[in-house]
Amino acid sequence: MATATGTNTPAPAILTCSLLEWYDRHHRSLPWRVPPAVIAAGERPDPYRVWLSEIMLQQTTVGAVKSYFDAFTSRWPTVVDLAAADLDDVMKAWAGLGYYSRARNLKKCADLVAHELDGRFPETEEGLRSLPGIGDYTSAAIAAIAFNRPAVVVDGNVERVMTRLHAMETPLPAAKPAIRAAVREMLPEDRPGDFAQAMMDLGATICTPKNPACGLCPLQVGCLAFREGKQERYPLKQAKPEKPVRVGAAFVAERPDGAVLLRKRPMKGLLAGMAEVPTTDWTARQDGISSRDGAPFPADWKPRGAITHVFTHFELRLSVFHALADIEAPEGHWWSDPASLSGEALPTVMRKAVAAALPHRRLTRRR
DNA sequence: TATGCGTGGGT
DNA sequence: TACCCAAGCAT
Secondary structure, X not given: OEOOOOOEOOOHHHHHHXXXXXXXXXXXXXXXXXXXXXXXXXXXXXXXXXXXXXXXXXXXXXXXXXXXXXXXXXXXXXXXXXXXXXXXXXXXXXXXXXOXXXXXXXXXXXXXXXXXXXXXOOOOHHHHHOXXXXXXXXXXXXXXXXXXXXXXXXXXXXXXXXHHHOOOOOOEOOOHHHHHHHHHHHOOOOOHHHHHHHHHHHHHHOOOOOOOOHHHXXXXXXXXHHHHOOHHHOOOEOXXXXXXXXXXXXXEEEOOOOOEEEEEOOOOOOOOOOEEOOEOOOEOOOOXXXXXXXXXXXXXOEEEEEEEEEOOOOEEEEEEEEEEOOOOOOOOEEXXXXXXXXXXXXXXXXXXXXXXXXXXXXXOOOO
16 A cells, blocks of 8 residues: 555565465474465464474474474373373473473373363363463464464564564563554465464574564565564563572482482472482572582592583572481482483473583483 | 463573 | 573462
8 A cells, every 4th residue: 555655565465375375385294284385275284283382392492392303202192192191191292391380281281182172172262271271372373373363463573574674663561552453464264374483484594583584575575674674673672680500419329230329309389390410509698509418328429520401490509518318218219210311301401400410411302 | 351371492 | 702692481
């Protein structure tokens, strides 16, 4: 439509058409995706695989998800299989992927779908939204991708694309309603699933945070940020508070046969229900950083350096100590022998601690 | 609306 | 190096 200045802004439907043509040619091939040509032939994706991929992809990169997705779908091909699994096994399979409440909710959701919904996922946003671990984004994404419903799917990619397209001066998250409205304008009635994935692919491969490839962008003719040469200015965001530092000590006890003493973290809070080596409390204090006070039992604890791990909202510095011990596992602890250790539900921070104490031990899960 | 919740890769 | 960021959810 024409503007007062004489410059032309294409109608939303024109941009949508351009985006879908781009997607037909340049879509990413992903293990959980049914490509557009196959969709056009009338095939639909497996809702279980769509759901599983969407949960794994929450705040997580495609590269990190792929091997986990393959492992999960090989071991548990259907939602009924996953419902029949032990939660402990699911947590072990999830270890390293982060945000562990996702895995707990994944299992809850699978149980619910398998036992109360006859193994079938709801087909509406509202129905999906009521399931554990499924919020506004994920319900819309599954409804669109698995069931071709005209849902407004807005993730971080879409936020970036739309704030640039319209040169939105409102910072996130306040801009979200305007972003949703702008996406709704572009929704195609016939291909909502492809449209949602096309927007995300565009954000991931063309409309990137740094150095966007505007020369290859199907929306370039309509992009106000590009017109002003200010692509990287958007999206505007609220400033974040700085990260506090917490310190503590970790104690890696090794039995003569090489087993390592572990315990289970509380079921609530950080790394809930995951395994760990014994540690002191993690405090904000900077002094006593290498203190071996707080060891789980008396032993000849020797310093093995320190590790740093950055969580979302604080940075953790752990002094690591090692000792040989041949005792019964204390209440709530267990000895994990060398063959079992890498399969434990150990979050990355604890793998770092063990690696510092046992530098010759292999702890990597996959590659 | 604000905060807590992981991790690894990119720049 | 020190950030930034990624297909967010629960409370």
